[in-house]
Amino acid sequence: MDLSLTVLGCATPYPSVDNPCSGYLVSHNDTRVWMDAGTGTLGPLQRHTRLEDLDAIWISHLHADHSADLLTAYYALLFADVSRPPVPLYGPPGIAARLAGFLTNGPVRSPVEDAFAITELHDGHEAVVGSMLLTTAAVEHGIPAFGVRVEAAGRSLTYSGDTAPCPNLTALASGTDVLLCEAESAAEVPDAVHHTPEDAGGTASAAGAERLVVTHVGRFLSPREAVARASARYGGPVGYAAPGSTLTAG
Template sequence: MTSLTILGTAAPYPLPDRPCSGYLLQGGGARVWVDAGPGSLAELLRHTSLDRLDAVWLSHLHLDHIGDLLNAYYALSYGHLPSRAVPLPVYAPAALATRLAGFFEQPDADFVSDVLDLQSLSDGHKLQLRGLTLTSRLVEHGIEAYGLRAQAEGASLAYSGDCTPCTALDELAADVDLLLCEADVDAPSTVHHTPEDAGSLARRAGVKRLVVTHVGPALSPEGATARAAEMFGGPTVCATVGETLSPW
């Protein structure tokens, strides 16, 4: 059965009971932690453990999407957790290695290789994890950033990551069963979606269901969801921490 569990939705910093971006994606027998915003690891551990993950997938390198990867490294290295047979694959922009090395004041990121297997994303990158297919596309966010399309068991899901409306995201979202889209800003932006942008994308792409997430501090999640729903005209819900949507 496919499922999406919401681990965090806040931007650009965590709030009480609302971590930053993080999602547990399951399908085809695989489990993937999609984005690892601050606070999302604790929520992930309510539902699974790091040794049971098949991969981590990070859309871009802003702190509100990767902060808890550092905590995952510490957990795997020093936390006396169930051991993994192999290091945990982490798919992310290539500069992640440099970020980790700088944070830990190391010459390179080789020091994490015993627990984390860093793999670089690229436009059109395709990954097969058991019965789950992940396709990444380069989207427009002012830095290297990726949107995601997941397919398993005859179902499909698209995730915007953080970006402004763009052709690549339209292609990822085309006819998906579930679109998980940010609605960060109140007015048109060169780096983020407004609620109306999210609703327009859902309508334009012909998606079956829209889930609004990553709502910034200038908006309320409920208000942003209502605005997106009005533009979409189809089933629209607000991403809520702890909720599992199944199937996609």
């Protein structure tokens, strides 16, 4: 089976009627990783895999549009019809305390570790999950935030998370088969925490990526406009991460 990515949603900063916030399912053979758990993504995730069969969750940063559905996943894992050991959860420093702070409603701290086996990310972190290697790099988003490169069977897919253009992301994406890059900022001026579509094209070009897919497109841009603007800075194929679509690396 190819290394593939299914778009569960990519809206920012809140879901639209037909587009949840940021979330993706990365698959290779029998390995399944939920990459970002933005608002509304737990529902479409279950079209493609059961929570029982999920191998890991990877979270780029703790803004709600990338992590809020961890809260409902917690209830599913502990108090519903799901029976399994804690799901390996890779996320930014402080993720356990953030979850517990929201979920605790009495004098006893909610047992988030009973639902999630939590590993805090750092720049250069590597994890083998099933048939995949996940390599994490710190990126520039004004809070602890990370991008990730997923490799399996000689193919690679790199996800920017939310970030301004930065050397760490360019290095992480070097020679990647697919760069999934956010393009939230509409303005053609420097943004300290996000890419514009032009920036996404520039990062893909600098990294020598084989293909660019823009995602997390801001609400003042259409997907078609974002693709056209990214193409002005990158000569390779450019696509849009349409909700419900699946792409392969290779």
